[in-house]
Every structure is written in structure tokens, then in C-alpha cells.
Amino acid sequence: MARAVQPRLIATDLDGTLLRDDKSVSPRTVAALAAAEAAGFDVFFVTGRPARWMDVVSGHVHGHGLAICANGAAVVDLHRGRQVVHVRELESCDALSVVRALREAAPGVSFAVERSGGIHFDPDYPALHPDPGGVVAPAEKLLGPGHDEPVLKLLAYHPELEPDEFLVLGRRVAGAYGQFTRSSKSALLEVSGSGVSKASTLARCCAERGIRPEEVVAFGDMPNDLEMLSWAGTSYAMANAHPDVLAATPHHTSSNEADGVAEVIERLLLLHGARTRRADPPPGGTPAPQGPSPAARHRPMGRRSPLHGSASG
Structure with missing residues (x-):
């Protein structure tokens, strides 16, 4: 009989998943996250949020301090003031091609450009993500020459189309x-660089730590979580998840309002607590191995960006 795989990393989406509808982290969830870290699990927040929206969970990440933001376009160090330590950008020329294709295929569309330092808006873009520092100008100008900060995401909003219909259209004309x-x-569509997703950036973070997909437990609720949920060895859809996520994910848990992530973490700790990699050392012996060294945990991926960095999720 094959031996059950010991989970080593918990990857969780935020909005609609870890966070309650009022965007708070419940006391039960705070306790579960802390207990998981103490038991030897790495915990990664993997979200569509930009770095500037991470204060809600900054106090609940321990150990490595890293979070994956903007659907995988940025890795952020929450222990260092939400500093962006790695960027996977959307090239401006590709973003411009998306703008042109969607303006033609979906009249009435408007755009926002999420850069590592903030978000900027088309004049007709609704006040979905207010930012007093945001520049208002046509997307073509926002994506033109003279901008040093990399583009993390292009957001495209349509006031009339059905959300899933708009996603299908966007992929068809500009995928x-x-x-x-x-x-x-x-x-509201979220457009990242080709190949950039929560899953692909999480896979890089795990590879740095010597963690295999089958050692990852992931949680999500919306289409931007699908790749991550498919990649992880064990995945849970929230009870409130999008129908496509519920259909694609074999395991389900309670809703975000009912602390579904905490519910599963508590069960994991009961099942695996005695065998975590931070187990008590044997009498008179040396401590049990504790996974990657601190240096390995903090090793950056690829090129580093000194810059500080939208939809959520």
C-alpha cells in the first residue's frame, strides 16, 4: 500500500476563501494559521490582490513572510513592508494588443492598468479600485512610453456583458x-503575462523549497484559482465557490463565512500533527530535520525588483 503523502505547504486564496465577506480574518482562522505554521507547514497567501491591499493578512504570515499577489505577477515580502521581491510582468506591447482587440470586440469596455507602484484608469473606468495616486488617461497612453514600473495586470471592465461570457470573448479575441x-x-477581466498564474508562481516558490505538488494543499473559490487547484496535490473548493470551481475540484469545504479553510487546517493538524517536520527531538538526540534552511526559504526567484507594488481573489 502506498504511503500517504505528508502535506508541507498550505496555499490559500483570500477573498471569498480565507477572508469573510467583510474582509476580516476570523479568530478561528487566525488560530488555525498560527497552529499550522507552528506545526511546520509553510503557508502562502495566493491572491489577485495587489501588494497595497495585503494589510489585512500581513500580521498572520509567519516564517518566510512571502505572499503571491496579482494572480502570480508579484511575490511580496510582508515582513518588509509589502516590498515586491519578484515580478512577472505583462509586456506593454501585449497589453496594448489586448486593449485594441477588446475595444473592437466589446464596445463600451474600459481599462485599468495595475503597475507595481499603483493602479491607473481609463476615463470611463468605474470607481472599483479607488486610488488617490492613480493617473486617469486613455489606456493607450497609460501603456505608452515613459513608464518605468512594470505592468502586473491589465483590467478590462464591461458594464453590460455577463462575466463568464466576457471571459470567453476575451480569451477568443486576445488570448x-x-x-x-x-x-x-x-x-471584470484580469489579464497577466502569458503563462503567469497563481499556479505557475506557486510552483516556482515550492520548487525553491523542494516541495512537490503532491505536498501542497490549496483552497480557492473563483476561476482565477482553477490552475492552482488543479496543480496542487490536494485542493478544496469553498462551498460558496463559482460553479466551475466546484465542478473541477474533488474536495469541498464550508464557505468562507463558516471558516472553511480553518476547518480543513484543523483536520490536517489532527491527522499529521504527530509527524510534522518540526517534531520534538528524541531524548538526548539532535532535533528532527525542519525542511529547507532559512537561507533557502528566503532565496529570491529569478530577477529581483526593488519596486513596491485589480481585482481581488
Whole structure:
């Protein structure tokens, strides 16, 4: 009989998953996250949120301090003031191609450009993500020359189309230029660089730590979580998840309002607590191995960006 795989890393989406509807982290969830870290699990928040929206969980990440933001476009160090330590950008030329294709295929569309330092808006873009520092100008100008900060995401909003219909349309007319997904209940598309997703960036973070996909437990609720949920060895859809996520994910847990993530973590700790990699050392012996060294945990992926960095999810 094959031996059950010991989980080593918990990867969780935020909005609609870990966070309650009022965007708070419940006391039960706070306790479960702390207990998981103490038991030897790495915990990664993997979200569509930009770095500037991470304060809600900054106090609940321990150990490595890293979070994956903007659907995989940025890795952020929450222990260092939400500093962006790695960027996987959407090239401006590709973003411009998406803008042109969607303006032609979906009249009435408007755009926002999420850069590592903030978000900027088309004049007609609704006030979905207010930012007093945001520049208002046509997307073509926002993506033109003269901008040093990398583009993390292009957001495309349509006031009339049905959200899933808009996603299908976007992928059909502009899928060659970027990675399309969505996490909002409105018709809001999130476009990253080709191949950039929560899953691909999480896979890089795990590879750095010598963690295999089958050692990962993941949680999510919206289409932007699908790749991550498919990649992880064990995945849970929230009871409130999008129908496509519920259909694609073999395991389900309670809703975000009912602390579904905490529910599963508590069960994991009961099942595996005695065999975690931070087990008590044998009498008179040396401590049990504790996984990657601190240096390995903090090793950056690829090129580093000194820059500080939208839909959520």
C-alpha cells in the first residue's frame, strides 16, 4: 500500500476563501494559521490582490513572510513592508494588443492598468479600485512610453456583458497576448503575462523549497484559482465557490463565512500533527530535520525588483 503523502505547504486564496465577506480574518482562522505554521507547514497567501491591499493578512504570515499577489505577477515580502521581491510582468506591447482587440470586440469596455507602484484608469473606468495616486488617461497612453514600473495586470471592465461570457470573448479575441481570468462578480477581466498564474508562481516558490505538488494543499473559490487547484496535490473548493470551481475540484469545504479553510487546517493538524517536520527531538538526540534552511526559504526567484507594488481573489 502506498504511503500517504505528508502535506508541507498550505496555499490559500483570500477573498471569498480565507477572508469573510467583510474582509476580516476570523479568530478561528487566525488560530488555525498560527497552529499550522507552528506545526511546520509553510503557508502562502495566493491572491489577485495587489501588494497595497495585503494589510489585512500581513500580521498572520509567519516564517518566510512571502505572499503571491496579482494572480502570480508579484511575490511580496510582508515582513518588509509589502516590498515586491519578484515580478512577472505583462509586456506593454501585449497589453496594448489586448486593449485594441477588446475595444473592437466589446464596445463600451474600459481599462485599468495595475503597475507595481499603483493602479491607473481609463476615463470611463468605474470607481472599483479607488486610488488617490492613480493617473486617469486613455489606456493607450497609460501603456505608452515613459513608464518605468512594470505592468502586473491589465483590467478590462464591461458594464453590460455577463462575466463568464466576457471571459470567453476575451480569451477568443486576445488570448494570444496574455493570460485571461476573472475573480469579480462583475464583468471584470484580469489579464497577466502569458503563462503567469497563481499556479505557475506557486510552483516556482515550492520548487525553491523542494516541495512537490503532491505536498501542497490549496483552497480557492473563483476561476482565477482553477490552475492552482488543479496543480496542487490536494485542493478544496469553498462551498460558496463559482460553479466551475466546484465542478473541477474533488474536495469541498464550508464557505468562507463558516471558516472553511480553518476547518480543513484543523483536520490536517489532527491527522499529521504527530509527524510534522518540526517534531520534538528524541531524548538526548539532535532535533528532527525542519525542511529547507532559512537561507533557502528566503532565496529570491529569478530577477529581483526593488519596486513596491485589480481585482481581488
